[in-house]
Amino acid sequence: MRITLKQLLVFQAISQTQQVSKAARQLHLSVPAVSMSLKELESSLGARLFERTPHGLVMTDSGNLVLAHANKVLNQVNQLEQLFKEQAQGVGGTLNIGANKTSGNYVLSKKLPLFKTQYPNVNTRLKILSSSAIEEMVHNNALDLAFISRKPSDKEMEYIRWRSDRLCIVVSPGHKLAHRPATAADLSAATWILDEEESATRVESLHILRELGVTVQDEIVMNTMGAIKRAVGTGLGLSILPLLSVDAELERGDLVEVATDGHRESRYIYAIYKRDNLTPLMERFLDCCEVPRA
Structure with a gap:
């Protein structure tokens, strides 16, 4: 039959x-x-x-x-x-997005609800890992596109500079270094609350401290930026965090950026995807995130 x-x-x-x-x-x-x-x-x-x-x-x-x-x-x-x-x-289907912690937790978390409102029939999934792990997932087609804090090493990747960012030293408003420039001696004597081992933010933070002539003697390691910000806000110590992750706290006055004589070097968040894999749905998401494209 x-x-x-x-x-x-x-x-x-x-x-x-x-x-x-x-x-x-x-x-x-x-x-x-x-x-x-x-x-x-x-x-x-x-x-x-x-x-x-x-x-x-x-x-x-x-x-x-x-x-x-x-x-x-x-x-x-x-x-x-x-x-x-x-x-x-480009108004339906599934979109698998990857991001490093900064762009995922503090930028895309605000963009995804807007995108979902515009395209309710799209199923969006967000994976947050290190930049290197996210790039590998894009390479293996486990993710459609991603946002990471460096240019991709994979030559098959297209990348677009998206958002500027920089690392900044932050303290609580009641900390003594919140009201005057900090010297290398001040920073060396401080308690530092840093990101987990082997994270990109930690590696960059230690590099900046070395350039400032700082030797970290007292350190507390935490594995989320939210936990680090809460600890810094209580006056437990200082931290170095991406500006994108603390701009709201700085604006409200919950945290204060420490003034130093060091160079405040900018870095960028990049949108990446595999060459020739750009779909109408991906284009709509990039437009929603205001990623500049030719």
Whole structure:
């Protein structure tokens, strides 16, 4: 037994119009073609689906049973067609996004709700890891696009400079270094609250401290920026964090940037994706994030 979508569509149209001729006009088919499809369906099922009456065709009990299943199948087919149509237009489907901690927690977390409001039929997934791990996932096609704190090392990657950032030394408003420039001796004597081992922020932070002539003698290691900011806010110590992760706290006055004589070097967040893999859906997300493109 083989039932086709055409047979179910014809059956549904006849059930709605109660006439073969009206169903044929609705489907833009000939009357013989509609009659043949109905006969084939009844033959496959071994049951009559309609009875002829003076007022038109009336469904039998078997017809009513078939109609419930036919409506369900045809609705699922319509949903599948709509899904792929939306995906081709960039307004549906699934988008797998990667990010380092700074861009994921403090920038994309604000962009994703906006994107979801604009495109409610898109299923978005955000993965937050180190820049190197995220780049590898893009390379392996586990992610569609990503945002990392350096240019990609993979030559197959396209990259676009997105947001400027820099590392800054922060303390609580009540800390003595919140009100005067800090010397290398001040910073060497301080308690430092730094990011977890081997993170990119930690590596850059230690490099900056060495350039400032600072020797870290008292250190506390934490694995999230949120925990570090809370600890700094209580006056436990100093930290070096990306400006994008503390700009709200600096604006509110919950944290204060420490003034030093060192050079405040800028760095950037880059949007990356594999060359020739850019889809309409990815383009819409990049536009939502205001990523500049030629």
